[in-house]
Amino acid sequence: MFCSILWIPYSTLCFYYVSSIWSIFNRGDSAVPGAECLPLWPQVTVFEQEHFQGRCQEFTSECCNIQDCGLDNIRSIRVESGAWVGYEHHDFQGQQFILERGEYPHWDAYSGSLAYHVERLMSLRPIYCASHQSSRMTIYEMENFLGRSVEMCDDYPSLQAMGWMKPEVGSMHVQCGAFVCYQFPGYRGQQYIMECERHSGDFQHWKNWGSHCQTPQIQSIRRIHH
């Protein structure tokens, strides 16, 4: 659906504002500028081959094993709405890949780790609690929520540029929304999806960050967008 009111040359509109209106239009509600933007129903289409070729399957809720849906593997992805997390193995195990709205024509469009290069994506699920506007978490220097801490409510491509002294984080508590933590600055390397609705938002040791986690190294963190 095209809505010309959204596009004003040399506009000074904030992009969030545009997005809010757009989401309202998309749901067929009346346009109320400034109204709260609720997430659309999550929807993703996955393809067995790269560049959106081969057999495909659409999902609007979690899939714990794509082989049960008749696909051998997932090699390209089109996220229509919502925020999703993909996993290397079935039953939501192994490397985690954040998938926000857009086109991912091949594995390295969503993976961040060449060091562990296995082109597999066998399960996926939507992230319902993602909230770009109100996500909030606290990171701690040591395990079990000990040591120095900082509360975070924005995106941080370099924790060290923001004052965090070490390339590691000991533990984390997500109060609200969802974040992606990355091994390297600039949102690169291994990805760890941290949600307030998983483990009550408590991640007291790097071994709780995911079955693929082998180090407490985290150097960038950002909120997840619907």
Added chain:
Amino acid sequence: MFCSILWIPYSTLCFYYVSSIWSIFNRGDSAVPGAECLPLWPQVTVFEQEHFQGRCQEFTSECCNIQDCGLDNIRSIRVESGAWVGYEHHDFQGQQFILERGEYPHWDAYSGSLAYHVERLMSLRPIYCASHQSSRMTIYEMENFLGRSVEMCDDYPSLQAMGWMKPEVGSMHVQCGAFVCYQFPGYRGQQYIMECERHSGDFQHWKNWGSHCQTPQIQSIRRIHH
């Protein structure tokens, strides 16, 4: 330098605030909470081997060919301060890699494109105009600043989630600060550094985005941090 006043358990301090104080301490000025945070002097150490091994060289300004400095290649990087951009070839040509403060132990810690996998970084320079707080740019649907447009002042891991309808951008104008544009959502794929101080901030065609650019595809954009 360690400054205990910065770390308050269960603090509700904004991270920017912490960072501002930290930067002021680092410069040896008096601590004035809320005072403007000027960038530190840029400083980077590059290493000929991965994991910060082999011959190394420190830079505080641009280097147009690291072979002139006695290094064959750069395979790991430690950014001490400032924001930098690395290039695949000498004289600031080829793939661009954003380098913010932190540790990059190997090539895939800063590269985003497996599809074009050449492990080279031959020149680098600081980005003086990066301003996380006040960066602003306008993206246009078509070349030469035509068609629909949106002004941007934040980070956007998915342009489509924010209301942009296509996986491409026609042209861009950077009014203030500096941004990184990425080929895929979630800050992945080819990187294009866009600065207000280059080409007067005007990037009227994708052929102006960098010598490595072969497509107008851009699906995520973020500000650059010092």
